[in-house]
Amino acid sequence: MTLIVQKFGGTSVGTLERIEAIADKLVAFQRRGDSLVAVVSAMSGETNRLLALAHEIHSQPNPRELDVLLSTGEQVTIALLSIAIEKRGIPARSYTGSQVYIRTDSAHNKARIQEIDAKRIHDDLRQGRIVVVAGFQGADEKGNITTLGRGGSDTTAVALTAALEAGECQIYTDVDGVYTTDPRVVPEARRLARLTYEEMLELASLGAKVLQIRAVEFASKHHVPLRVLSSFEKGEGTLITSEVEGMEEPLISGIAFNIDEAKLTILGVPDKPGVAYHILGPVADANIGVDMIIQNVGRDGTTDFTFTVHRNDYLKALEILRESASTLGAREVRGDDKIAKISVVGVGMRSHAGIASTMFHTLAQEGINIQTISTSEIKISVVIEEKYLELGVRALHSAFELEKAPSRISSSL
Amino acid sequence: MTLIVQKFGGTSVGTLERIEAIADKLVAFQRRGDSLVAVVSAMSGETNRLLALAHEIHSQPNPRELDVLLSTGEQVTIALLSIAIEKRGIPARSYTGSQVYIRTDSAHNKARIQEIDAKRIHDDLRQGRIVVVAGFQGADEKGNITTLGRGGSDTTAVALTAALEAGECQIYTDVDGVYTTDPRVVPEARRLARLTYEEMLELASLGAKVLQIRAVEFASKHHVPLRVLSSFEKGEGTLITSEVEGMEEPLISGIAFNIDEAKLTILGVPDKPGVAYHILGPVADANIGVDMIIQNVGRDGTTDFTFTVHRNDYLKALEILRESASTLGAREVRGDDKIAKISVVGVGMRSHAGIASTMFHTLAQEGINIQTISTSEIKISVVIEEKYLELGVRALHSAFELEKAPSRISSSL
Numbered sequence: 001m002t003l004i005v006q007k008f009g010g011t012s013v014g015t016l017e018r019i020e021a022i023a024d025k026l027v028a029f030q031r032r033g034d035s036l037v038a039v040v041s042a043m044s045g046e047t048n049r050l051l052a053l054a055h056e057i058h059s060q061p062n063p064r065e066l067d068v069l070l071s072t073g074e075q076v077t078i079a080l081l082s083i084a085i086e087k088r089g090i091p092a093r094s095y096t097g098s099q100v101y102i103r104t105d106s107a108h109n110k111a112r113i114q115e116i117d118a119k120r121i122h123d124d125l126r127q128g129r130i131v132v133v134a135g136f137q138g139a140d141e142k143g144n145i146t147t148l149g150r151g152g153s154d155t156t157a158v159a160l161t162a163a164l165e166a167g168e169c170q171i172y173t174d175v176d177g178v179y180t181t182d183p184r185v186v187p188e189a190r191r192l193a194r195l196t197y198e199e200m201l202e203l204a205s206l207g208a209k210v211l212q213i214r215a216v217e218f219a220s221k222h223h224v225p226l227r228v229l230s231s232f233e234k235g236e237g238t239l240i241t242s243e244v245e246g247m248e249e250p251l252i253s254g255i256a257f258n259i260d261e262a263k264l265t266i267l268g269v270p271d272k273p274g275v276a277y278h279i280l281g282p283v284a285d286a287n288i289g290v291d292m293i294i295q296n297v298g299r300d301g302t303t304d305f306t307f308t309v310h311r312n313d314y315l316k317a318l319e320i321l322r323e324s325a326s327t328l329g330a331r332e333v334r335g336d337d338k339i340a341k342i343s344v345v346g347v348g349m350r351s352h353a354g355i356a357s358t359m360f361h362t363l364a365q366e367g368i369n370i371q372t373i374s375t376s377e378i379k380i381s382v383v384i385e386e387k388y389l390e391l392g393v394r395a396l397h398s399a400f401e402l403e404k405a406p407s408r409i410s411s412s413l
Numbered sequence: 414m415t416l417i418v419q420k421f422g423g424t425s426v427g428t429l430e431r432i433e434a435i436a437d438k439l440v441a442f443q444r445r446g447d448s449l450v451a452v453v454s455a456m457s458g459e460t461n462r463l464l465a466l467a468h469e470i471h472s473q474p475n476p477r478e479l480d481v482l483l484s485t486g487e488q489v490t491i492a493l494l495s496i497a498i499e500k501r502g503i504p505a506r507s508y509t510g511s512q513v514y515i516r517t518d519s520a521h522n523k524a525r526i527q528e529i530d531a532k533r534i535h536d537d538l539r540q541g542r543i544v545v546v547a548g549f550q551g552a553d554e555k556g557n558i559t560t561l562g563r564g565g566s567d568t569t570a571v572a573l574t575a576a577l578e579a580g581e582c583q584i585y586t587d588v589d590g591v592y593t594t595d596p597r598v599v600p601e602a603r604r605l606a607r608l609t610y611e612e613m614l615e616l617a618s619l620g621a622k623v624l625q626i627r628a629v630e631f632a633s634k635h636h637v638p639l640r641v642l643s644s645f646e647k648g649e650g651t652l653i654t655s656e657v658e659g660m661e662e663p664l665i666s667g668i669a670f671n672i673d674e675a676k677l678t679i680l681g682v683p684d685k686p687g688v689a690y691h692i693l694g695p696v697a698d699a700n701i702g703v704d705m706i707i708q709n710v711g712r713d714g715t716t717d718f719t720f721t722v723h724r725n726d727y728l729k730a731l732e733i734l735r736e737s738a739s740t741l742g743a744r745e746v747r748g749d750d751k752i753a754k755i756s757v758v759g760v761g762m763r764s765h766a767g768i769a770s771t772m773f774h775t776l777a778q779e780g781i782n783i784q785t786i787s788t789s790e791i792k793i794s795v796v797i798e799e800k801y802l803e804l805g806v807r808a809l810h811s812a813f814e815l816e817k818a819p820s821r822i823s824s825s826l
Contacts, residue, residue, distance in 0.1 A: 016469050050489070054496055056429050061496040068507050069492035072485035076463070079482035083467055083474040094481050098511075099556055143512055 003035040003125065003166040007135065007157035010044035011174050012231035013077050019043075022172075022231070023084035026130055030090055035125045037164065039135045039157040040081055042073025063108035067137070067147045071096070074134035074153070082132050093124050094132040097146075098139035102156065104146045111146035113138060113155060113218075116163035133160060154215030162222035169219065169226050170237075171211060176230035177238035178203065178210055180402035181255040185393050188403035192253055193236065196243045199253045200226075202345040202379045216240070243347055251348035251355060252400045257393055259340045259386055261291055262314035263371070264321050265306040268331025271298035278328060279305055282320050288313040292341070292381060294372045302331070306372055308383070311337050339371065340389035343381040344396060356380055362399040368392050416448040416538065416579040420548065420570035423457035424587050425644035426490050432456075435585075435644070436497035439543050443503055448538045450577065452548045452570040453494055455486025476521035480550070480560045484509070487547035487566070495545050506537050507545040510559075511552030515569065517559045524559035526551060526568065526631075529576035546573060567628035575635035582632065582639050583650075584624060589643035590651035591616065591623055593815035594668040598806050601816035605666060606649065609656045612666045613639075615758040615792045629653070656760055664761035664768060665813040670806055672753045672799055674704055675727035676784065677734050678719040681744025684711035691741060692718055695733045701726040705754070705794065707785045715744070719785055721796070724750050752784065753802035756794040757809060769793055775812040781805050 006026070013019050026036055050069050054061040061069075078094035085092035097104075100120055104111035124131050135153025138146050148155055154171055161169035177191040178200065195203075197220035204213050210228055219226045219240070229237035269275050276295065283290060292308045309317045314337045325333045349355040359380055363370060368388045374381045384392055397403065419439070426432050439449055463482050467474040474482075491507035498505035510517075513533055517524035537544050548566025551559050561568055567584055574582035590604040591613065608616075610633035617626050623641055632639045632653070642650035682688055689708065696703060707719045722730045727750045738746045762768040772793055776783060781801045787794045797805055810816065 016466065020470065053429065053489075053493060057433065057493060057497045058500045062499045062505075065492045065495040065499070065505075065507055068495075068509070069489060072488045075485045075488070076466075076482060079478045080466060080470060082478040082481075084470050086475045086478070087471045092475075092478075094478055096481070096558075099558075145509075145512075 001033050001035055002168070003037070003164060004029065004168050004170060005037045005039060005157050005161040005164065005166045006170045006172060007039040007153055008041065008172045008231060009153065009174075010041040010047070012172050013040050013042075013081070014044040016080070018231070019077070019080050020084050023081060023088055026085060027088045027090050030130055037121060037125070037131045037133060037160060037166065038081065039133050039153055039160060040074060040077045041135050041153040042070075043077055046073040046076070064144060067108050067145045070147050071134070071137040071145050074136055078132045078134045085130050085132070091127070091129045092132055093129050094134075095120070096134045097137035097156070098143065100133060102133075102138035102159070104138035104140055104148070106140040106142075106144065106146065108144075108146055110149040111138060111140070113148070113159045116159055118160075118163040118165075121160075121164060152212070152214075154212040155218055158215045158218045158222070158224050158226065161224045162218075167225070169224050171215075171226060171228050172231040173210060173228060174231065175210060175228070176233050176235045177228050178240075179254065181257070181393055181397055185257075185390050186255075186397045186403075188397065190403055190405065191235075192238050193405075195238055195240045195253055196347050197226075197240060198378055199345050199347055200240045202343065202376070203254050203256050211240075251352050252344050252346035252402065253348075254346070255342065255344050255393055255396050255400075255402070257340060257342045257389060259389060260310055261308040261339060261341055262311045262317075262335065262337035263306060263308050263339050263383055264314075264317055265304060265334045266321055266325055266328075266330050266332075267304045267334065268302045269305055269325075269328050270330075271301055271303040275303065275328065276305065279321070279324055280307065282324055283307075283309070283317055286316060286320055288317050288320075292372070292374050292383070294374050308339075308341070336371075338386045339383050340386045340392070341381055341383050342389070342392050342396065343379050344400065345379045347378050349380070350377060358399055359396060362395050363392055366391055366395050414446050414448055415581070416450070416577060417442070417581050417583060418450045418452060418570050418574040418577065418579045419583045419585060420452040420566055421454065421585045421644060422566065422587075423454040423460070425585050426453050426455075426494070427457040429493070431644070432490070432493050433497050436494060436501055439498060440501045440503050443543055450534060450538070450544045450546060450573060450579065451494065452546050452566055452573060453487060453490045454548050454566040455483075456490055459486040459489070477557060480521050480558050483560050484547070484550040484558050487549055491545045491547045498543050498545070504540070504542045505545055506542050507547075508533070509547045510550035510569070511556065513546060515546075515551035515572070517551035517553055517561070519553040519555075519557065519559065521557075521559055523562040524551060524553070526561065526572045529572055531573075531576040531578075534573075534577060561627075565625070565627075567625040568631055571628045571632045571635070571637050571639065574637045575631075580638070582637050584628075584639060584641050585644040586623060586641060587644065588623060588641070589646050589648045590641050591653075592667065594806055594810050595670070598670075598803050599668075599810045599816075602810065603816055603818065604648075605651050606818075608651055608653045608666055609760050610639075610653060611656075611791055612758050612760055613653045615756065615789070616667050616669050624653075664765050665757050665759035665815065666761075667759070667815070668755065668757050668806055668809050668813075670753060670755045670802060672802060673723055674721040674752060674754055675724045675730075675748065675750035676719060676721050676752050676796055677727075677730055678717060678747045679734055679738055679741075679743050679745075680717045680747065681715045682718055682738075682741055683743075684714055684716040688716065688741065689718065692734070692737055693720065695737055696720075696722070696730055699729060699733055701730050701733075705785070705787050705796070707787055721752075721754070749784075751799045752796050753799045753805075754794055754796050755802070755805050755809065756792050757813065758792045760791050762793070763790060771812055772809060775808050776805055779804055779808050781808075
């Protein structure tokens with residue numbers, strides 16, 4: 001008998017028909033002999049409906065009260081799903097976050113889970129019940145209702161898997177797994193059977209929005225095996241774990257990309273300690289998030305500094321940078337909001353040389369100029385002109401042969 | 414500084430505009446120097462919407478899960494009202510039933526309040542907050558969410574008033590008080606300034622649906638002064654208390670009536686011990702509620718037995734009674750579902766003779782035949798032909814001079 005935690009997002013529970021379909025699925029697993037804990041989100045649209053009510057009253061509603069309001073969304077789903085399970089002859093029991101002591105800090109609207117008391121759930125499972133838990137919510141030590149912020153249901157599922165010492169955390173979504181790249185850009189894109197947490201983090205943060213970053217971090221920290229599956233289609237999905245022996249280990253797992261960013265460069269800044277802080281400090285103070293940061297070695301006592309921000313913040317960031325430039329005595333400020341970022345991601349590149357050169361060579365062959373380059377241990381990102389995005393992604397997908405299933409490589413780890 | 418508990422029903426919080434209007438009202442009271450606890454229901458229609466969702470899945474949803482579902486209705490209202498209060502510059506804090514430890518038994522969908530821990534609310538009030546509590550709900554000793562059944566918000570308000578030792582429990586409704594009878598039938602009907610718990614119980618149970626019976630019982634038991642007021646109009650409403658010295662004490666407080674009932678009579682039943690049980694036992698077993706029960710003294714070794722049921726249960730009750738009649742060897746069964754019940758209610762009749770004769774004389778003068786009579790200490794009820802209902806109510810209202818404000822009677826209590 002395996003204990004499995006299954007998480008169903010808002011689309012998966014978006015209608016009563018879908019809730020009934022999930023009840024069917026859970027009951028089938030239970031009849032097969034598994035023990036089941038389901039974590040559910042609010043029915044799709046419900047959170048937005050509640051938010052709109054609050055905003056109609058107040059443009060900045062009290063965060064504590066907003067959590068009281070929003071947490072009703074999942075509470076409706078847990079009750080309906082439990083009713084649907086019981087209709088099928090299997091006992092079920094629903095719990096809100098506070099009822100199973102999902103203890104969080106007091107940061108309303110973006111709380112973090114600190115502790116979960118698994119005893120109550122284990123008692124129910126022993127009695128043959130399917131347990132249905134509200135995702136996205138908990139309570140602080142004074143019993144105030146908190147929410148984890150959007151997408152927090154994934155984190156609830158992972159945290160429950162860890163606390164219950166369950167075998168696997170299955171995240172049901174509207175896609176059937178994680179792909180080598182976006183199939184809308186590269187029709188040959190292939191579903192990955194396995195992936196490491198690190199790769200998933202790089203792919204998620206770069207735009208393949210399948211899982212919440214915080215949930216993957218949490219899973220990595222607590223060694224919780226995560227599986228991404230489709231709510232609507234059959235299949236094995238993508239299993240995300242630590243790097244383990246015998247695992248298929250391709251050089252490159254996938255290619256992520258986005259066109260949400262804009263690039264800003266300050267040229268000819270006097271090259272002395274603290275320059276990065278003086279450039280990025282005012283940007284951070286204006287609440288503008290920065291993604292890539294690139295600074296090359298200086299020349300003639302000056303240096304050039306480039307960073308990317310979300311396109312929505314581009315004009316504001318440009319203005320701030322121009323002020324900093326005059327303060328710092330920099331030569332020039334340049335900006336470009338017609339850029340695309342492409343990243344190749346894979347733990348394989350740790351031990352295999354030549355990934356970077358293949359990447360750069362491939363782009364060069366297509367006549368695509370690379371504007372900036374930034375690398376991490378398992379990722380190489382380049383910024384190119386926006387119009388070459390699809391051409392670049394397709395060329396790289398083909399160059400790394402991602403359309404082919406990798407042969408297993410026995411690892412000596 | 415007075416501590417007041419104010420309860421707002423579903424119609425009073427039915428739209429965001431009405432929620433804002435209640436926030437205005439609460440803030441005005443607070444600025445005047447009162448301490449305030451608001452108890453609110455779900456926005457009108459919401460409970461029915463949630464019930465419909467559950468019933469679409471299952472005709473008999475699990476009662477525990479139904480409570481998880483339905484309790485979200487008030488939770489939405491407490492959050493929205495708190496947000497609206499804070500918008501007006503007064504701090505507010507919302508609580509679900511379980512958060513302020515409204516401890517109930519485990520009878521889901523019809524739980525009874527056992528205990529309330531007032532400490533948390535007192536702490537908030539000391540800090541100048543308006544406290545907003547979800548009506549209708551609580552939690553059992555294991556933390557399972559329970560609901561008190563329809564209208565339970567009144568009971569929550571009364572129980573909180575008792576637990577907090579507040580000065581008054583104000584129930585805001587869509588009427589501006591309790592009337593001597595239904596103003597749609599008797600345009601001269603007058604709002605009562607004061608009323609005793611007992612009178613309110615008789616009037617409420619007989620059809621003047623202003624307050625929940627359980628809430629009035631609870632208020633009576635804990636000596637909580639109850640005031641019924643309009644959410645939409647100004648006015649003093651009706652204050653409901655124990656009978657106290659110096660209180661206005663009319664002979665008759667009001668006239669209640671209904672046409673929801675049907676009458677069944679079994680004639681010529683052998684008059685021996687246990688006969689009432691043998692007649693009503695099978696009716697109760699069929700889950701049919703019985704209102705009036707009338708049995709006169711027997712004659713010739715047999716007796717006649719009459720009772721009333723809800724019209725919806727009439728045919729079923731008739732069938733059961735026919736079976737009982739043949740078992741018991743009774744002579745005949747008669748039924749009539751075209752009846753009306755009129756009751757005159759007043760604590761004054763305890764000490765004043767002649768109320769019954771005035772009532773019967775008045776009806777006789779109008780040519781209205783009385784089919785059955787039943788009395789309690791502060792009430793006389795008669796069953797008449799349905800078509801005479803309005804005529805009877807108007808004649809009695811006039812005969813007891815209910816359109817005139819009573820002169821104060823000094824009591825020697």
